[in-house]
Amino acid sequence: MVITEKQQDIFNQIDKNKGNRWTDWKWQIRHAIRDLNTFEKLLGVTLSDSAREQFEDITGRFPMAITPYYLSLMDTDDLENDPIFKQSFPVAEELTIDSSEMNDPLHEDEDCPVAGVTHRYPDRVLLLVSNTCAMYCRHCTRKRRVGDVDSVPGKSQIAAAIDYIRNNPQIRDVLLSGGDPFLLGDDYLDWILTELRHIPHVEVIRIGTRTPVVLPYRITDDLVEMLKKHHPIWINTHFNHPREITDSSRMALKRLADSGIPLGNQSVLLAGVNDCPRIMRSLVHKLVMNRVRPYYLYQCDLSEGLSHFRTPVGKGIEILESLIGHTSGFCVPTYVIDAPGGGGKIPIMPNYLISWSTNKVVLRNYEGVITTYKEPDSYEPTFCDRNCEECNLNLSLEDADERKSIGIEQLLSDYNETISLIPANNSRHERRHS
């Protein structure tokens, strides 16, 4: 691993002992920067009075932790505008709670059948296995839990959560999240993955981790050797800015990709960090060069204290407009709003379908060319009563098990008579029943 001069300097200031342990991930965690004086001393900077003033108040509510590695990426010549600094250093705006903000906007604690599990979608669950992170992102959607030592999931809690997955055969995809699952030791993680792999209906296991960004040394040969035993494993990481892609993070991504793990990236659209089409374009290009597929671009959640990070939705649409058609299709993430109240992720796109008639649609492309697509003059819809045995479409039922249709899919189907979905508290309907 390459160690820069600046990293060597920070190391020498922190550790008086001989021998360089900079690339030891546990050393990095033990020496995470949590206070103002150490921060200033290590970087050789003096922050403005306004930046220092409310530091204690803010960190009393939302603590700070920055790995020496992530700290070493900061541009001290322009600290206040630095994307690394902005994602990791507390600012007073975090204490401004907007009236539309919520402690748990995604209602993750409600869609929770057993501690540590969020079961929102029919076939997949979020399994919270760790409550700590190497670096505390200022834009964390689970800020309510950061530093809350009381909710560190113990082994028996995780065993109970795995029992829930075992007892619910519709779950085919398990997402390990937290906190950061990679802050757990290899053996413990190995135990969780082994338990999950013993469940026949668990087809894929996904891991969400920011360690390739903030603690790339965590991706050791031992770790990837262990992960390989549990394939198919997918990993999603969280790069927000092209400056986060360094030699060390490239090496971490290479190790993961070389061990056969498909890599995805989930970015959050953040005002002042990456709300710029050029920055996002550079980011997605660097990601795919490292075999990472941009997966989601998130609209910033309505969690408390994030209002200074939020952009209008139009900014995300503008960014997608600058990517779709202009660059490789696999460079384009899906832009999503995670529905407040727990509705899940809702994709947002620029509009490409401009108009339509009974046999023609009018479309526009990324250049502004307006075109038509002529639809077939006759199309015999296959009436679907879900009597698949008698249908002449060739469907092998083995891989397409039946499940109840819900939501909009239900409205489109032939076999279900539902013609509208009505909110539970619709007063017009309440009047009818009374």
Ligand SMILES: *Cc1c(COP(=O)(O)O)cnc(C)c1O
């Ligand atoms: C994001 C998320 C998932 C996974 O969603 P995908 O669209 O499949 O990536 C699952 N459960 C919860 C609660 C989530 O927030």
